[in-house]
Amino acid sequence: MAEQFLKIRNANKSFTKEGNSLPVLNDISLDMYTGEFLAILGPSGCGKSTLLNILAGQNSLDDGSISYPDKPTKNLNDRNRIAVVWQEESLIPWKTAYGNIEFSLIATQIPDKCREEVSIKWLHAVGLKGFEDYYPSQLSQGMRKRVALAAALSTHPHLLLMDEPFGALDVYSKLQIEKEVVRLWEQLDTTIILVTHDVQEAIALSDRIVILTQRPAKIKSIRENPLPRPRNLDALYGNIDFHNLVRELWVELTQQD
Amino acid sequence: MTSWHLQVLRWSLIILLITIWEFSIKYGAIDVYYFSSPSLIFRNFQFWLEEDLIFKHLSVTLSEAGVGFISGLILGITLGFLFAANPRIDAILQPFITIMNAMPRIAFAPLIILWFGFGFLSKVVIVISLVFFVVFFNTYRGFKEINPILLKNAAVLGATRYQILRHIYLPATVSWTFASLRVSVGFAIIAAILGEYIGSSAGIGFLINNAQSNFDATGVMTGLALLTIVVAILDVLLKRIESHFTKWQVVDQSEESKI
Numbered sequence: 001m002a003e004q005f006l007k008i009r010n011a012n013k014s015f016t017k018e019g020n021s022l023p024v025l026n027d028i029s030l031d032m033y034t035g036e037f038l039a040i041l042g043p044s045g046c047g048k049s050t051l052l053n054i055l056a057g058q059n060s061l062d063d064g065s066i067s068y069p070d071k072p073t074k075n076l077n078d079r080n081r082i083a084v085v086w087q088e089e090s091l092i093p094w095k096t097a098y099g100n101i102e103f104s105l106i107a108t109q110i111p112d113k114c115r116e117e118v119s120i121k122w123l124h125a126v127g128l129k130g131f132e133d134y135y136p137s138q139l140s141q142g143m144r145k146r147v148a149l150a151a152a153l154s155t156h157p158h159l160l161l162m163d164e165p166f167g168a169l170d171v172y173s174k175l176q177i178e179k180e181v182v183r184l185w186e187q188l189d190t191t192i193i194l195v196t197h198d199v200q201e202a203i204a205l206s207d208r209i210v211i212l213t214q215r216p217a218k219i220k221s222i223r224e225n226p227l228p229r230p231r232n233l234d235a236l237y238g239n240i241d242f243h244n245l246v247r248e249l250w251v252e253l254t255q256q257d
Numbered sequence: 258m259t260s261w262h263l264q265v266l267r268w269s270l271i272i273l274l275i276t277i278w279e280f281s282i283k284y285g286a287i288d289v290y291y292f293s294s295p296s297l298i299f300r301n302f303q304f305w306l307e308e309d310l311i312f313k314h315l316s317v318t319l320s321e322a323g324v325g326f327i328s329g330l331i332l333g334i335t336l337g338f339l340f341a342a343n344p345r346i347d348a349i350l351q352p353f354i355t356i357m358n359a360m361p362r363i364a365f366a367p368l369i370i371l372w373f374g375f376g377f378l379s380k381v382v383i384v385i386s387l388v389f390f391v392v393f394f395n396t397y398r399g400f401k402e403i404n405p406i407l408l409k410n411a412a413v414l415g416a417t418r419y420q421i422l423r424h425i426y427l428p429a430t431v432s433w434t435f436a437s438l439r440v441s442v443g444f445a446i447i448a449a450i451l452g453e454y455i456g457s458s459a460g461i462g463f464l465i466n467n468a469q470s471n472f473d474a475t476g477v478m479t480g481l482a483l484l485t486i487v488v489a490i491l492d493v494l495l496k497r498i499e500s501h502f503t504k505w506q507v508v509d510q511s512e513e514s515k516i
Contacts, residue, residue, distance in 0.1 A: 056413045084413050090406045094428050094505040103424055107416035135505040155414060 004069045005191050006032040006055075006159070011064035013050060014216070023216035024050045028064070030210060030219065037185060037192045039202035041253060042212030048195040049087070051217070052163050055193065056084055081108060083152035085165040090148055091136040097123060097147045098132040104151040122150040126180055142173030149177065153184060162194045166201070178205060179233045186230055199250050203227070204236055211252055221252060293475040301479045310464065311483065318449050318460040319487070321377060325384025326445040332385065333392025334434055340393075341400030341430075358390045363451060370456045380452035380460070387448040391441040392434055399433025400426060435502035439495045446488055 013025040024047040032038055042048045053059040055066065068080060083104070084090075091100045101119040110118070123132060126146040136144050145166060152160055166174045182205060185192060196202050202209050203225060211220045227242065236242050275295045281287045282294040289297070305311045340347045340354075366383050373379035403425060411421050453462025461480050468476025 058409055058413065081415070082413055084410060086406055086410065088406045089404070090410045092407055092425065094432060095424075096505075103411075104414055106424070107411050107414035107420060109415060109417075137505060 003034050004031055005034040005036070006030075007065075007067045007069055009065045009067075011051075011054070011066065012062045013047075013054065013059075014062060025054075025061075026216035026218045028217065028219055030222075032191060032193070034191055035189045037194070037205060037207045039194045039196060039206035039209045040212060041196060041199060041202045041209055041249065042217060043214055043253065044197050046212050046215045047217035048197075048212060049163055052084070052161050052193070052195050055159070056082055056161055080158040081155055082159045082161065083155050083157035085145075085148050085152050085160070085162045087164045087167060089136070089144065091144055091151075093136050096133050096135055097128060097139065097143075100136070100147055101151045101154050104155050108155040110155065118154050122154040123147070125153075125184060126150040140173070142169050142177060145169060145173075145177055146180070149181065149184075153188070153190070156188075157190055160190050160192045162192065162196075164196050164198070165194075167196075167198065174201075175233060175237075181205060182231055182233060199246050199253060200237075203242060203245050203249065204231070204233055209249065211249065223249065289474075290472075291474055293478045297475045298478050298482055301475050302482070305464075305479065314459055314461050314464050315483070315487065317377075318446070318453065318462065321380035321452070321460065322384055322442075322445040322449040324377075325381040325448065326388050326442060328381065329385040329388030329441070329445070330392050330434075333389045334396050334430070336389075337393045337396025337434075338400065338430060341397045342426075354390075354393070358394070362386045362390075363448075366451055366455050370452065375456045375458060380449050380457070383452040384445045384448040387444040388441045391437050391444060395433045395437040396430050399430040402433075403429045432502055432505075435499055438499055439492060442491060442495055443488065446484070446491075450484070 008028055008030040011025050011028040012023075014021045014023040016022070028051070040048055040051065050059065054061055092103060095103060098119055101122055102115050105115045105118060120132070123129065126149055128143060128146055128150070131139065131143065134143075136147070139147065149165075166177055169177065178201065194202065194205060207225055207229075209223045209225060211223070212218065213220045225245075227236070227239075227245070278292075279295045282289050282292065302311075340350065365386065369382050369386070370379045373382050407425055408421065411425060416424075449460065450462035450465075453460040454466050457463045461484055465477050465480035468474075468480065
């Protein structure tokens with residue numbers, strides 16, 4: 001794999017609640033490579049989202065470090081454009097599908113003259129041609145996720161973080177948007193971290209899978225994903241290797257030490 | 258049922274009630290001295306028009322309500338924004354605002370007349386005292402109910418403070434304010450009329466009060482009918498404005514056109 005993108009070393013984090021310290025991340029060390037699709041798999045409430053918030057710059061580590069070896073500047077925001085597809089609804093309700101994508105371009109300080117073209121391009125890329133003027137309340141949940149995905153990708157992020165992005169969708173919508181993610185990512189050089197508790201999703205989408213323990217999260221194991229690229233998700237769900245891998249990881253995830 | 262059918266039925270109901278009223282008076286079922294009658298009200302209305310009373314008094318009431326409403330709106334939006342954005346001011350003053358809102362401010366109207374006189378100013382102050390709180394609480398609520406994920410997402414993407422203010426805080430707040438517009442305009446009219454009842458020399462409230470002290474039920478009813486018509490027209494206009502500013506919300510104006 002290519003050059004190193006992200007280096008996490010001995011990351012520790014705990015929250016203080018009513019005077020008690022609640023450890024969340026326990027000595028996490030992890031390397032990521034440029035253009036990689038990494039899945040972080042862990043049980044619910046293990047601290048995955050905390051890790052994601054820290055990577056997004058919305059929270060800080062107690063000790064340990066996060067560095068981007070490629071770009072040795074100090075300020076995290078200077079080095080990398082980061083975008084997030086959140087678990088929760090994150091569209092601005094009073095902006096249309098188009099307006100939401102445009103806003104992410106405004107927020108990333110992308111110059112005015114290319115905003116319209118880029119917004120339209122990404123709305124089409126996620127299969128929402130003709131829905132430019134729809135408000136989030138007029139779209140289905142799956143469509144709203146597509147808009148959120150388009151808004152995140154339109155900023156051409158170096159790092160895309162996804163926090164259990166499709167957990168609330170029905171199985172069919174989920175598969176459709178997962179296919180979209182795989183297709184778009186295969187065309188881009190974006191590095192993606194997908195945080196999830198869904199074993200199938202982690203395997204279907206990623207290159208590598210990091211399995212975390214219960215809280216406080218430690219790295220239990222890191223698995224290379226042997227499934228070939230490019231991937232056809234429709235075919236994948238009928239594939240025996242895929243199901244063997246799901247079973248293996250499922251056992252590993254649920255095993256208590 | 259189409260909206261056209263609905264309209265016909267509604268108007269028929271109104272005409273029916275007016276006819277029953279008129280005939281009950283005519284055949285002595287109810288006392289004209291207390292209840293007046295549609296034809297008397299209509300004649301009185303013509304008389305007021307001829308004497309140029311309507312325009313004169315209506316413009317007084319509407320300008321009291323209008324000036325008070327605009328001032329209350331500006332004051333409410335500004336302070337609502339200020340309180341919501343400054344946790345410290347909020348923490349200190351919020352209980353006072355809540356108590357002031359809980360007080361029946363209408364009961365203060367006589368005191369306001371005492372302080373600001375029988376003229377225009379006192380009515381404006383009464384209007385402000387009612388409108389301000391509606392706008393203030395809605396603005397405040399709009400600000401506080403912003404989904405924190407929107408702010409977080411904007412921050413991750415690298416939005417500046419100005420961009421967050423302009424694209425998130427401002428529209429969120431303004432849409433709540435506009436959603437309360439109909440309520441606050443209604444309050445403004447009520448407050449102006451009330452002020453005129455208590456002490457004034459002009460305005461629809463003055464006309465009604467004057468008729469009442471002359472035991473003139475027709476005069477009172479004419480004033481009420483006039484107010485009803487004015488408020489109904491205002492309400493239609495405001496509904497348009499409101500639906501323009503809240504068209505992104507789940508229940509939008511298309512609800513009515515769908516029927």
